[in-house]
Amino acid sequence: MSWIGRGAALLLLALAAFGCDLPSEAGRSSGAAPSPITTHALEVGPTPSELASTLPPGFPVMPNADPSRLPNDASVVARWTVPGVGSAAYDFYAEELPKAGFTIVGTYPSERAALIRFRDPRGRIWQLLAELVGDRTQVTVQTDRP
Amino acid sequence: MIARAFIGLSFAVAVWLGSAGRALATDDYTLPFYDPAISLSYGVDRDPRSCYQRDWANVLWADCNLHYGRVYDGHTGMDYPMSLLSPIASSRDGTVIDLFEGFGTQQFGINGNYVLVSHADGRRTLYYHLAQNGARVAVGQTVLAGQWIADSGCSGQCYGAHLHFEMRAVVSGRWTSVDPIFEQRFTTSPGRVPFLASYLRESNSGTEVIKRYTTVTHWVEFVNAGGRTWRNNINAGRVLLGTWNPATRASAFRAIDWPSSWVATNVDQTSVPPGYVGRFTFGLHAESPPGGYDESFNVLSNSLRWFDWSRLGSFHVPITVITNTRFDDP
Numbered sequence: 336m337s338w339i340g341r342g343a344a345l346l347l348l349a350l351a352a353f354g355c356d357l358p359s360e361a362g363r364s365s366g367a368a369p370s371p372i373t374t375h376a377l378e379v380g381p382t383p384s385e386l387a388s389t390l391p392p393g394f395p396v397m398p399n400a401d402p403s404r405l406p407n408d409a410s411v412v413a414r415w416t417v418p419g420v421g422s423a424a425y426d427f428y429a430e431e432l433p434k435a436g437f438t439i440v441g442t443y444p445s446e447r448a449a450l451i452r453f454r455d456p457r458g459r460i461w462q463l464l465a466e467l468v469g470d471r472t473q474v475t476v477q478t479d480r481p
Numbered sequence: 482m483i484a485r486a487f488i489g490l491s492f493a494v495a496v497w498l499g500s501a502g503r504a505l506a507t508d509d510y511t512l513p514f515y516d517p518a519i520s521l522s523y524g525v526d527r528d529p530r531s532c533y534q535r536d537w538a539n540v541l542w543a544d545c546n547l548h549y550g551r552v553y554d555g556h557t558g559m560d561y562p563m564s565l566l567s568p569i570a571s572s573r574d575g576t577v578i579d580l581f582e583g584f585g586t587q588q589f590g591i592n593g594n595y596v597l598v599s600h601a602d603g604r605r606t607l608y609y610h611l612a613q614n615g616a617r618v619a620v621g622q623t624v625l626a627g628q629w630i631a632d633s634g635c636s637g638q639c640y641g642a643h644l645h646f647e648m649r650a651v652v653s654g655r656w657t658s659v660d661p662i663f664e665q666r667f668t669t670s671p672g673r674v675p676f677l678a679s680y681l682r683e684s685n686s687g688t689e690v691i692k693r694y695t696t697v698t699h700w701v702e703f704v705n706a707g708g709r710t711w712r713n714n715i716n717a718g719r720v721l722l723g724t725w726n727p728a729t730r731a732s733a734f735r736a737i738d739w740p741s742s743w744v745a746t747n748v749d750q751t752s753v754p755p756g757y758v759g760r761f762t763f764g765l766h767a768e769s770p771p772g773g774y775d776e777s778f779n780v781l782s783n784s785l786r787w788f789d790w791s792r793l794g795s796f797h798v799p800i801t802v803i804t805n806t807r808f809d810d811p
Contacts, residue, residue, distance in 0.1 A: 421589030425641035443522040443549040444641025445560045446610075450522075450549055464547070465640055472640075481548060 390476055391455035395431045397424060403473060410478045416471040424465035424472045425449035432463075452479060509668040510572045510661055511626060511675040511708030513608060513646050514563065514633075515786060521671075522560040522643060523553045525660035531555070537662035537671070557658035558607065558647030565642045566615075569608050569631040570675055570786075571624040572646070575600040580620060586612040586634040593637020596630055604666075605656070609645035610637050625717055627675030627709055627785050669755050673708035676786050680794030681758055689798055691767040693805040696736045699798060700749075700762040703780065706792075711753035717784045720748045722761040725779035725790060725797075734776055734800065736764025745778060767802045774800040 390413050400415040417424060425444055432439055432453050440452040440460060448466035455461065460479040465472055512519075528535035534542040536552035547553040565586060579597040584590065594611035596618065612634030624630055635642040648661045662671045683701035691697050701722075705711055711720035724730040724743040731742040739745055745763035753759035765776070777797040780788040790796070 422587055422635045422639060422641045429641070441549060442562050442641065443547070443560075444562050444635075444639070444643040445523050445547070445553060445556070446638045446640070446645060447553055447556070448547060449640035450547055452549065467640075480546075481551075 391437070391457075391459065391461060393435050393456075394437075394476070395428075395435045397427050397474070400474070401471075408477075410480060411475055412478065413476045414473065416468060416473045418471055420467055420470065420472055422449070424474055425451070428463055428465070428474075510606075510648070510666050510672075511570075511668055512561075512672045513570050513572045513606070513644065514561065515568055515570060515674050515676065515789075516563070517674050517677055517706075517789075519561050519563055521550055522562050523547065523549070523556050524551060524559050524662060525658060526552050526554055526556045527660055527663065537660055539663065558609070558645045559662070560643050560645055562641065562643045563633050565634055566612055567633040567644075568629045569596075569611070569633055569644060571598055571626055571628045571630045572606045572648075573598075573600050573626045575606070575624055577618045577620050577622045577624060577630070578605070580616045580618070582611060582614050582616045584613060584636040586615070586636060587639075587642075588613075588636050589639065590637060593639065594634060598624060598630070603651065604659075605649045607645070607647040607649065609647065610634055610639045610643060612636070625785060627718070627782060629786065668708045668710075673706070673755060675707050675709045676780075676782050676788050677705075677707035677792065678703040678759075678780055678788050679706045679792055680796060683796075687799070688801050689765060690801045690803060691734075691765060693767050693769075693771060693802050694808050695805065696764045696766040698762065698764055700760055701778075701796060702758050702760045703793060704758055705753050705755050708755055709782070710755065711748050711759050712751065713747035713749070714751055719783040720753070720759065721781050721783055722746050722748075722763065722778050723781050723787075725777040725787075728779065728787060732776060733769050734765045734767060734774070736766040738764050765798065765800065767800070769802050771802050771804050774802065776800060 397417045400417050403414040403416055405411055405414055428451055429439065429442060436456050438454040440454055443450040448464055451463045453461055453463065462477050462479055464475040464477065524537040526534045528541065532545040532554055534548065534552045534554050536548065540551065542548055542552065545554050575598040577596060578599045580595060582594045584592065584594050593609055594613065594615055595607055595609045596611065596616050598606050600606065608631055610633065612632040613636070615632035615634055618624055618630045633642060633644050648659050648666065649656050650659045661667055681702040681704050684699050689697055689699060713719055722745045724732050729743045735742055740747065746761050749760045749762050775797055779790045780793060
């Protein structure tokens with residue numbers, strides 16, 4: 336399983352800020368190898384203040400994740416796509432989040448998207464949204480909202 | 482938008498309070514599954530406008546976002562998360578008029594597996610995203626409320642295993658999805674699973690001491706926490722107390738009043754609506770040699786579904802059989 340570091344979302348934010356996307360092949364890896372996102376994260380090295388607005392520490396990322404441009408929405412802290420459609424992303428996070436120390440607060444699958452609300456070890460609640468974009472599943476992590 | 486939502490919520494509370502005194506409609510629709518721990522993901526959007534959503538509590542959301550536990554834009558049914566291959570129950574008596582079960586259990590696509598049931602009030606209920614070969618009924622078959630009709634899946638446009646339950650009615654000459662929660666079409670608001678009970682009390686919560694070759698009378702009371710009325714004067718669906726661990730075990734303590742070797746009794750009352758208390762009275766006759774015994778019982782909606790035994794307080798009767806000096810050798 337790949338893991339995203341604290342700087343991963345920072346990288347995503349930086350990519351969004353500069354208006355560039357990673358080449359699709361460069362952003363992919365085999366399931367067993369560390370994600371390129373993790374590699375970049377180690378290079379970037381976030382500051383403590385920057386971490387506050389990024390992904391919760393220890394957050395798992397699915398293999399072969401490609402970072403996506405962030406929308407103009409302050410509640411969205413990270414977004415990427417993974418190959419495949421359907422329930423794979425939802426199933427992955429329903430299983431992996433608890434293993435990574437997060438508590439699932441609620442699961443809300445539907446025909447439009449799947450939403451998982453989860454609490455990080457510090458007690459903050461987040462939302463993970465998995466939905467279809469093109470022929471891939473887009474995963475978004477955002478702060479909690481009703 | 483927040484202010485609008487607040488106003489809508491206030492109205493919803495008023496509607497809720499106003500409905501509190503409403504007489505319970507018996508034998509109406511119930512939730513289409515058995516597990517009471519399952520809660521709503523998203524309900525029906527009652528606002529036809531794009532990016533305006535009105536949920537089951539009449540709250541208006543002027544956006545396109547998903548609102549968990551409430552609604553998402555354009556949704557025509559009610560989504561309930563559940564594990565793959567969970568049992569799906571018919572929401573009311575009816576007739577199966579259509580089904581499809583050929584897609585893979587998790588096959589993503591435009592269409593998925595479903596069962597469509599027609600009801601006597603002219604409405605239809607749709608059970609969607611079912612498992613491959615997940616229909617347990619056939620087209621034309623009559624089904625009873627609470628009957629196990631399908632297994633859940635994630636076929637079709639599905640991002641996580643769940644049931645899409647939809648109620649349809651003819652409105653202005655067209656089949657239209659309607660909101661059973663808002664319209665209070667469920668027997669109980671906001672809906673209950675068909676069969677559920679909770680332990681209340683019994684005649685003797687300790688050990689029944691029975692002199693050998695004699696009979697004692699025991700009763701137990703359970704609250705009808707489900708959505709179906711309990712009845713004792715019908716066949717299928719009759720609510721009875723049967724032996725448990727294992728189910729339908731012939732009991733060594735069967736008394737003369739038992740309907741069969743494993744049925745201790747039917748519910749005493751003719752009718753026990755949701756929320757009311759049902760009593761089960763039965764005899765325990767000791768033929769067994771002196772010693773300690775334990776008899777477990779569970780509630781059954783006959784030929785439909787055993788209740789959740791753990792929610793009945795794992796009901797069992799400890800029994801001590803003592804010597805009857807009139808018949809036993811000293």
